Every structure is written in structure tokens, then in C-alpha cells.
Amino acid sequence: MDGEGDQNEINVAISKLKEWVPGEEELAIPALKKAVDWLANSNVGEEVIFCLDTIKSRMNKDALTAVLSDLKSIFEADGKVTDEERKVYKIIVDHIK
Secondary structure: OOOOOOHHHHHHHHHHHHHHOOOOHHHHHHHHHHHHHHHHOOOOOHHHHHHHHHHHHHOOHHHHHHHHHHHHHHHHOOOOOOHHHHHHHHHHHHHHO
């Protein structure tokens, strides 16, 4: 999810979102679009940290580990992981671990 809109990354992200929030895809898809916008604009700021705080407060350690694994799969789906994706992943890992 490097902001380039690679279809493989989008497809993996959508499939993971369906696992995370079964039956609530209509709420999850706008969140995915917002995340792509954040990445495209390199705007990993207060809103992202707020979302991470919310995720961390609502998920147990096993679920958080699964989310991190899914995010890694999403970032790798297009066959390349950009420096920006690595940066975002590190921010996420550092914040929710």
C-alpha cells in the first residue's frame, strides 16, 4: 500500500479486511481508502496514532500479531516493499507492540 494503487495490494487488503470485520465491509472499505491516502501523502500523523491506539485497546496480543502479519502481506502483495511502506510498518509495530 505504497500509494500507487497496485491492484494486488488492494485485493489482499480487501480480503484481509473481510476477515477482520466480517459483514462490515461497507465500513472497512472507506477506512482502507483513507489509509491509502495517508500513505500516498506520507501523512502518518495524529490520526494514524489515534487509530492505532483504538486498535491496540480493542484487540488482544494474538489479534494484534495477526493484524501485523496481514499488513506485511498487504505491503508485499505487489512484489516490492518501498522505503515508505517499511517506515509505516515500523511506526505501526513500534506503536502497538
